[in-house]
Amino acid sequence: MPALYRFHPPALMVLFADLASHARGQSKVFVGTAGSVLERSNADGFRFYAHQFYDGDGKKRERYVAGPIGAPEADATARALRLAVAETKAATTSLRLLGREGFALVDAKTYATLASLYNHGVFQAGGVLIGSHAYGLLLNQMGVAGAPYATEDIDIARREKLAFPALPEASFLEMLQATGIAFVEVPQLDARQPATSFKERGRSRFHVDLLVPAAGDNFQVVPVPELRAHATALPYLSYLLADSQMSLLLAREGCCMVRVPLPERFALHKLMVSQLRADRGGKSEKDLFQAAVLLAVLGDRHPGAIDDALRWAPLSILGRLKSAVRLLRQLLASDHPRAWDELNPE
Template identity: 30%
Template sequence: MPISELPLIIQTSYAELIDQLRVQAASDFPEGSTFRKRTISGKVYWYVQEPTGPTGRPAERYLGVDTPERRKAIENGQRAKADADSRRAIVRALKGAGLPEPDGLTSAVIEALAAAGVFRLRGVLVGTVAFQTYAGLLGIKLPGAAIRTGDVDLAQDYGVSVAINESIDAPLIEVLKTVDQDFRPVPSIAGPNVVSAYTRPGGYRVDVLTTNRGADRDEPVNLPSLKTDAVALRFLDFLLRDTVETAVLSRFGTLVNVPAPERYAVHKLIVSTLRKETGESAAKADKDVVQAGLLIDALFAKRRNSDLEDALREAAGRGPGWRERLEAASERLDNEQKDPFAELLSKSAPG
């Protein structure tokens, strides 16, 4: 289907919101904080050391991967705090232009997760809430049917959770209770103390997911940095690689991590083929394909074919099972999407 681009001023405003949120994230530290970078396994990461207080010197905290944007935000954050009123005005303008916004409860949940440090510790929004942010990120309009949701899906790579020597201050359920005291853990068949999902009256859910590179497993695993358990899923490591920062249009905007749009599209096609195998509804598989198709159209419209081609090459290179799922799912794309997608998929063939 034809993609409608947002006016340039709206695209610029969204980019400005992300810049201001980065500044705000780096300025949430007391005066005298020291920022340091370290090289680990060839990658450079930023950390912050807050000054000694009445209870002693706090532990050094992880900020994230070194990028030009983060360096700029740290420099600005050391000088001044971002203006929350300015961000609110930008958010209102973006909503007025038709960019997707989460419902009030979802906004509050995401704000609470951010305040607790979930996204700083490389938690990632996946699912439809993440998909909503691609409108601003890619500068496109998204149809309402593709962006409706009543849940939050939160993910973190298992290796990241174990490797980061830091955690949120309180268990995830306590973070959610700051939003609504009626949040409750969903009982798990693995045991009463194993919890990977949380719900409140009315059926609203927060599900926690993590990576699984081995055989399928039924029991959730623990994510120490997020103080929760999580369901381990195949294919999720592909989705969580090379995430990007976007803004959720909450009250003042919230900086979050989401999958790269090209990976989201490829992953949704693969996941759509799993729905029948796992007994899930056909409607979910249809929504997967619709979201993937919209992103495929958008990536072509924004001349980001090479990003999609790279993601396809990596996915198809992971084995014949991956390629078979992609080929099967691509048959359900709209006619306008099938041919260009098939051409890119053919380029990813071995040899």
């Protein structure tokens, strides 16, 4: 059986840690490419600084930065921007190297979307990235490479009201549109219900879902007033969101910190979700495989983490959780016995 994962060499993990240190020091990140700072003049001869870059939709943009050239305040603003551009471009060399060596990098649209949410303070305030993109971040953080994954979904969740220092001026939709991507609300099947999903205009499948925990087993639409948006409430999401951490998001355009669940809760939640899906097809298989990879790493490198996460699993799901665990026997029992033993305590 092919190995579920492989470890990254220590030298690459040192590079990863350096990038994380760089990312933690960024109050704002570029939404798109770093671009360059140019000197421009208008028809009246007014000379000013401009920032030219490619946005999240791949379109070339140019925005006014400061002026007039030669004014101390304008020159200082341009110097600061040039420094940020240089630092980001220096980091992209390392990012490309990590991508070639098997670290999970997100695509340009995903990075721009998550970078915009970072700039608006969503992750700092308690918003959590979940789904397959979070899985990729967790693999990177744990120092392993797994099978590549592909998704056009971005899932953003919040456990409780986001703790912004001050309410953001932009709505959630406006935060997404700040990427340059033409996001629109996705109408519900019941036209009386407000949208909880946002997609790129046109035939694109790229979309963002806003999620919150459900009080019971019912799917509901819940207002998220601090984002001037609504979210879909999902069962057992509170278990996943009970503990979270900031983790490094990698892309060829740059990097930033986003909040993700703990890997052990993420893995067990994947097992729960695999059994709750009405159509247990490809998505359930993906859930089970991603859970198996994380559980294998946790059992091999972090003994006790799975056991701790199991203690907090909702009693109402334990029967289905055990059914999902049995489906992992072939993946875990022989090659990753520690993980299998923690999942099946005597």
